[in-house]
Amino acid sequence: MTLERHNYDVLVIGAGGAGLRAAVEAREAGLRVAIICKSLFGKAHTVMAEGGAAASMGNVNDNDNWMVHFRDTMRGGKFLNHYRMAELHAKEAPDRIWELEVWGALFDRTKEGKISQRNFGGHEYPRLAHVGDRTGLELIRTMQQRIVALQQQDGRDFGDMESHIKVFAELTITDILKENGKVSGAYGYWRESGSEVLFEAPAVIIATGGVGKTFKITSNSWEGTGDGHALALKAGANLVDMEFLQFHPTGMVWPPSVRGILVTESVRGEGGVLTNINGERFMFNYIPEVFKKMYADNPEEADRWYTDQDNNRRPPELLPRDEVARAINSEVKAGRGTEHGGVFLDVSKRLSAEVIKKRLPSMWHQFYELAGVDITKEPMEVGPTCHYVMGGVEVEPDTAAAIGVPGLFAAGEVAGGMHGSNRLGGNSLTDLLVFGRRAGAGAAEYVKSSGKNPVSEGAINAAAAKIQAPFDRQGGENSYSLHAELQEITHNLVGIIRTGAELDEAIKKIAEIRKRSANVSVSGGRVFNPGFHLAFDLDNMLLVAESTAKSAIKREESRGGHTRDDFPGMNNKWRQINHISTFDGTQVIVREQALPPLPKELFDLFDVHELEKYMTPEEIAKGGSN
């Protein structure tokens, strides 16, 4: 059988917000683009984003601007963010939102008819553009429809709607190919038929999202298996700070089959209150020193904030996610949780049933249909769920080019650096748009200067052999069981609270599973065979888990999405260090690298007394680089 071959200028792996935005940008630069989705077009995990997209448009509070947003983002990330990414994000986010509107998005409105903005954890002003609690759906649909609009234009100009952008749905990429040290394309298979496909393209943009399925309790869909993280590692790229995982404080906890499904932060943004089994509003006991100035320490002031934000401090339910997740975890561990191991989240006492159904329609629907709970009358039971990976491919901020691999780019959740040690809610959707666009532009520029880079027969044969291998083995390991074992290990040993001893044990156990995974065999044929698909996803998840555990054991402090029981505090020395993961062909190696220091103009945006809480005296004395 002859191999199916395609030739494009740019190959985008991933059809969520970042991938589609990158594809639009590369197409508009005049290039031919292929978009790969692992599932159907328009089903990417972006659809599940609920709360909104953070952009300092200042529509609701005109004190907002990019500098305030930048400060909030750095605080949320505990100053481990790559400053340049946080800066670009804060500056460009409003344009990316307005652009969506020009493409047909219909956000909720203010009284003046502008895009409405809502409050969210860690954001000083109402900042999240939203559509009820289905903002991600609006974003993905708008991008999907923008792609169709461009295809229709190509149909008019070239007589073929798919002449310049083609979507390859239900296709998995198993290898990024290189020739002469530069990207030459990618290899994979159709999920429907199992038949193999070669893409020749001098530039590849990875936009594959997250890694949640490495964990047992997660808000992520099946696609979050860290494919892009692993593809990048194997292609010679670096991953940065993979120890930082965000456990969203509010996932569903009951019934067991829905455990982990997200309960949007908007519930708290709209006034939802967290209480333990004793009815205590416990978040007041968990306000960290660095946030004391900004958060109310009593219920009366917190309640007043919902109507008067200028004269009151914010309720502590709206602390950054890492703080709230740890607080819930502590309450449950101290025996003050519900019988199902969660806490209560109640919005029914603050808002009328009508308003709840209007502002949080999919939450109402989700609890009513899946848990038999009417959130307009009763509290929800919630607990932490693995939601987002802050770590990811190390990129050059302005172009999203992966460090060390010419022709490779990464944007969205799969890229690292932007969010530091903890992402603020709402910053993900605008991250996708800002850096998706930059990756598309970066790839376009690269292709125009580099030209074609043909794939060799040797590379094709090696990639093909890998896909066939699990079918040739008989009576080997079952990928479903290995996946379940891995999830058990990450959940118990690399979860929300970590210790050196447990991480050490995790590293050994993950290595054992990796050894066994080399012997996975698959029953049945190639046509739409989930056992076969999981064999490749598993390989990716194992690399990601190894990178996370090995980075986590090195970082001897607690910061954002990395909490060490044996090193409870933040340590300003560690703030200057990124962990870089590389792959040597057999295992992940983690080394330290200096975090680029804040330049003076950004350093000066902060009150120096605030920076003293995060930086060493030497850094403060310098007053920023250059």
Added chain:
Amino acid sequence: MARKLNLRIWRGDSTSGALQDVQVDVNEGEVVLDVIHRVQATQMGDLAVRWNCKAGKCGSCSMEINGKPRLACMTQVAAYPEGETITVTPLRTFPVIKDLVTDVSFNYKKAMEIPAYAPPADLAPGEARMQQVDVERSQEFRKCIECFLCQNVCHVIRDHEENKKSFAGPRFFIRIAELDMHPLDILKNRKKTAQEEHGLGMCNITKCCTEVCPEHIRITDNAIIPMKERVVDVKYDPARWLGSKIRRREGI
């Protein structure tokens, strides 16, 4: 506690297939997709099923459960009497690929045929002003998760392959309605092309689509009927007909 469930699953491919009976554990609160996954992990490693979010937001796990089009992730096992066999089959309107997975590419082809959103050429980013009440009409249709259950249940194409060519289906009637009601869209003849090119006229408003919509979008009442009424107005109202001849109005 776990109990045993009798599950009957259609297994096969584009050439042939049959229902197979399995017994599987089911726990409190589980949905049909949970038990299908358990069958997959323990008894049939190659059982094909599409799914993504398992939270009713992505519209991937559409199938027919006891003959009714449903999302498997939003269908509680407890909704069926204990002891009863639950039968799961693939969507009937689309060609089977394997087991519970069908070829839904029809829908993506139709999506490409609907003229895109057309904003005024001079609309600058950030300058749009719309009232909430005006965007809400379109927002209802933008809740669509593209599960294609409405397409599957629509009898114009359910057992009539020959109609597929000229019929876009309820999912795309609400797309046209959404653009038609979009406060900024300037393309004038959407209702007319819905009727003449996308098969709106073939719909005889039995409301099956509305009944199966997991997002409870009032497809028939709020999209299809208003468009049909306006088309009829324009086509048969003698005064309007005369007006259109005198002043050469574009579209409507």
